[in-house]
Amino acid sequence: MSHWRIVFSAISLLILAFASSAFAEDGLAIDPATCLGCHSDKINMAAFAASAHGRVACTSCHTEITDLAQHMKGETKPSQVACIRCHAKETTEYNDSVHFKNNVRCVDCHTNIHILQPWGRTMDKRVVVAVCLRCHTQQTVYQESVHGQGVAKGNQDSASCADCHNLHAIQQLIPGSREEREFTTKVCVRCHADEKLAERNGFSTFRVTSYMNSFHGRYYRLGVPEQVAGCADCHTGHTVFRSTDPRSTVNPANLVATCSRCHKNASLDFAKTPVHANQGVSIYGIDITVDRIGFLIALASAVIFSCHGLINIFLHYFVPVKEEAEEEEKKDDKGDHFTRF
Ligand code: HEC
Ligand code: HEC
Ligand code: HEC
Ligand code: HEC
Ligand code: HEC
Ligand code: HEC
Ligand code: HEC
Ligand code: HEC
Ligand code: HEC
Numbered sequence: 001m002s003h004w005r006i007v008f009s010a011i012s013l014l015i016l017a018f019a020s021s022a023f024a025e026d027g028l029a030i031d032p033a034t035c036l037g038c039h040s041d042k043i044n045m046a047a048f049a050a051s052a053h054g055r056v057a058c059t060s061c062h063t064e065i066t067d068l069a070q071h072m073k074g075e076t077k078p079s080q081v082a083c084i085r086c087h088a089k090e091t092t093e094y095n096d097s098v099h100f101k102n103n104v105r106c107v108d109c110h111t112n113i114h115i116l117q118p119w120g121r122t123m124d125k126r127v128v129v130a131v132c133l134r135c136h137t138q139q140t141v142y143q144e145s146v147h148g149q150g151v152a153k154g155n156q157d158s159a160s161c162a163d164c165h166n167l168h169a170i171q172q173l174i175p176g177s178r179e180e181r182e183f184t185t186k187v188c189v190r191c192h193a194d195e196k197l198a199e200r201n202g203f204s205t206f207r208v209t210s211y212m213n214s215f216h217g218r219y220y221r222l223g224v225p226e227q228v229a230g231c232a233d234c235h236t237g238h239t240v241f242r243s244t245d246p247r248s249t250v251n252p253a254n255l256v257a258t259c260s261r262c263h264k265n266a267s268l269d270f271a272k273t274p275v276h277a278n279q280g281v282s283i284y285g286i287d288i289t290v291d292r293i294g295f296l297i298a299l300a301s302a303v304i305f306s307c308h309g310l311i312n313i314f315l316h317y318f319v320p321v322k323e324e325a326e327e328e329e330k331k332d333d334k335g336d337h338f339t340r341f
Contacts (some may be wrong), residue, residue, distance in 0.1 A: 001157070030068060032058045043114045060086075081107075085290065094170035101172075104135075125151045127161035132161040142238040144247075144340040157197050163187075184230030184237070185211075185220055192231075210276035234258055234275065 013072055035058045039119060040106035053061070061081045065071050078225050082092040083106045094100055099109075107113055109131055126303045129151060133140055141159070150158025152315055164187040165171075173180045191206040211217040216228040234250055249258045255271040263270065 002118060013269040022098055026221075030059050030065065031056075035059075036063075047115045051114060051118045053114070056086075061253040080105075081113075090168050093166070097170045099170060104338055122158070125156060125158070125162070126154070128160045128162045128167070136161075139238055144241045145238060146242060153199075157191070157201055159187075159191065163191070168310070178226055181225040181230065184232035187226060187237075207276050214277070216275070229262060233261070 036043060036048075053222075056170075059065055062078050063082075064076050064078050067076070070076050091106075094106065103315045110116055129143070129148070133143075138249070139161070143152065147159040151160050171179065175185060189208055192203070193205050195205055211231065212221055214228070219225070219228040220230065236249055238246065239249070240250075243250045245251060246253065248254065256268055258265055259266040259271045
């Protein structure tokens with residue numbers, strides 16, 4: 001620091017030391033105006049005051065600076081700010097995250113800490129996407145997807161990075177792990193099974209119910225998601241497009257390739273197996289009314305036959321063997337049996 005600056009700083013320190021402020025009245029040792037007397041080259045007073053931390057004293061974060069004379073002499077080296085003191089929830093989530101493990105710090109995402117704008121009031125998803133993409137440049141393809149486009153247009157219902165990965169509790173996705181296998185479906189179901197959200201956005205929760213009734217979905221429900229395909233295996237996580245879009249992995253032209261990732265030598269016919277049987281078509285690919293009638297016939301027969309069987313058992317064991325009963329049994333033995341299917 002040049003000679004004149006030290007002199008200037010000393011003078012401003014003297015003046016500022018006598019200046020009273022709300023912070024001084026609050027009992028805080030050194031008020032922000034004092035600090036800014038020397039640090040206004042890097043921190044703008046008005047911008048700081050308008051920031052999310054505008055009402056937080058400088059020394060609440062830079063706790064080591066308690067003696068300005070010592071600080072001036074360079075004897076107190078401010079260490080890294082412990083955000084945890086005031087943001088326990090976010091810190092706890094973060095401490096278990098892939099970013100913590102890779103030494104991505106709070107301030108690496110929350111840059112410009114002194115002019116940081118409050119986000120919690122609007123929770124604008126566009127801000128989140130902009131932050132994540134600063135480092136994850138490979139994921140910029142997301143911006144073209146239905147979700148990316150939705151968020152860009154300000155649709156707060158659409159999926160931002162944080163809707164699928166969380167804001168702070170972000171986990172690494174190890175391919176093949178149980179967590180990763182479950183993730184590929186769980187993240188989508190959250191919104192696509194939400195009746196109100198679906199209605200607002202003009203789609204149907206039927207996509208989830210039909211998946212859950214499909215071969216893949218049944219395994220998912222059984223708790224073995226590692227055995228089958230989840231939503232994102234077919235739709236991807238970042239390049240989700242409508243099936244009519246040629247860029248979509250579920251566009252008819254790309255289906256064989258999509259299924260072939262797991263079903264070797266999948267044919268065009270195989271790829272057309274309905275994953276989300278259309279409304280009105282059952283998971284076996286036949287008309288739902290025919291399917292239901294078939295099911296009712298099967299159910300009715302089962303009930304009739306089992307009633308008959310139960311009556312027989314009851315008669316056999318509990319009714320004293322009288323002539324009538326014996327006759328009844330004989331009649332049965334004559335071959336009055338039903339063949340089970
Ligand atoms: C009289 C002038 C003066 C005042 C008042 C002052 N500082 Fe400093 N500050 C300095 C000087 C000089 C340095 C060391 C030179 C540098 O790195 O810019 C410094 C360094 C710092 C640093 C470390 C900068 C870095 O790059 O690592 C922080 C943080 C800091 N001051 C915060 C404060 C806070 C908070 C206050 C109020 C409590 C305050 N300062 C008050 C002069 C001052
Ligand atoms: C919410 C906590 C917080 C508050 C409040 C805060 N700071 Fe900081 N400050 C930080 C963090 C964190 C860094 C380190 C930034 C980094 O590493 O990128 C920092 C860095 C600095 C530096 C180093 C220069 C720089 O910009 O990198 C100075 C000087 C400083 N702060 C002064 C102040 C002054 C003066 C105030 C009050 C007007 C203040 N700080 C209020 C958290 C805070
Ligand atoms: C001394 C307490 C304190 C410390 C330390 C502190 N903060 Fe804050 N922080 C606050 C307060 C108070 C608010 C305003 C809360 C509100 O508006 O509800 C805030 C707000 C925020 C917000 C915006 C919240 C929102 O709703 O959008 C972020 C982001 C944030 N802090 C990050 C940090 C980071 C990163 C650090 C560490 C470098 C840090 N804070 C250190 C007290 C603190
Ligand atoms: C990988 C990036 C990243 C890291 C690391 C990170 N944050 Fe955040 N955080 C965000 C984003 C993105 C938002 C929302 C948009 C914004 O505020 O910029 C946010 C929001 C917040 C909020 C407001 C939350 C709310 O619900 O209103 C607080 C408080 C906060 N972060 C504190 C912290 C603290 C403390 C740490 C470190 C323990 C931390 N963050 C680490 C990305 C991160
Ligand atoms: C400051 C840079 C930075 C920012 C900003 C950032 N990340 Fe990261 N992220 C990393 C680094 C470094 C890693 C660990 C190395 C890797 O896997 O790429 C990582 C890892 C990840 C992983 C795990 C990747 C895997 O291989 O399984 C996910 C998921 C992730 N980040 C999501 C996000 C989201 C969501 C945001 C926004 C809220 C975000 N990141 C913001 C730097 C960043
Ligand atoms: C609709 C949900 C969804 C959204 C939105 C989303 N992701 Fe992902 N992300 C996934 C899925 C699913 C995977 C892959 C999991 C698997 O199969 O291994 C993934 C994987 C990742 C990975 C690991 C490397 C890779 O590409 O496989 C990173 C890093 C990542 N996402 C970051 C981001 C960032 C940054 C954003 C926002 C720009 C974002 N994600 C938006 C669902 C999503
Ligand atoms: C945060 C909620 C949310 C999450 C999580 C989410 N979506 Fe969406 N999805 C939406 C919304 C909202 C739309 C409508 C977007 C628009 O038009 O703005 C949409 C649209 C779609 C569409 C186009 C549907 C149509 O009929 O137009 C597909 C396909 C889709 N999502 C698949 C997925 C998949 C696969 C996942 C998981 C990897 C997923 N979504 C996760 C909210 C979500
Ligand atoms: C085995 C692959 C596969 C799985 C798993 C899968 N889908 Fe699909 N999805 C498709 C195919 C193929 C289409 C297009 C044909 C159709 O409409 O059935 C489609 C269509 C959709 C559509 C309508 C998009 C449009 O524009 O037509 C949505 C929304 C959707 N799926 C969501 C999901 C959700 C949510 C899950 C998980 C619960 C899921 N999908 C699981 C293959 C799959
Ligand atoms: C991520 C891997 C994966 C993807 C992608 C995938 N499947 Fe599957 N699928 C499986 C597994 C694993 C099974 C159970 C093992 C088996 O019987 O082959 C299965 C079983 C099936 C079955 C029932 C058993 C059979 O072989 O007839 C059908 C039908 C099926 N998948 C259709 C599809 C269609 C159509 C697509 C593409 C739209 C597709 N799958 C994409 C993993 C996948």
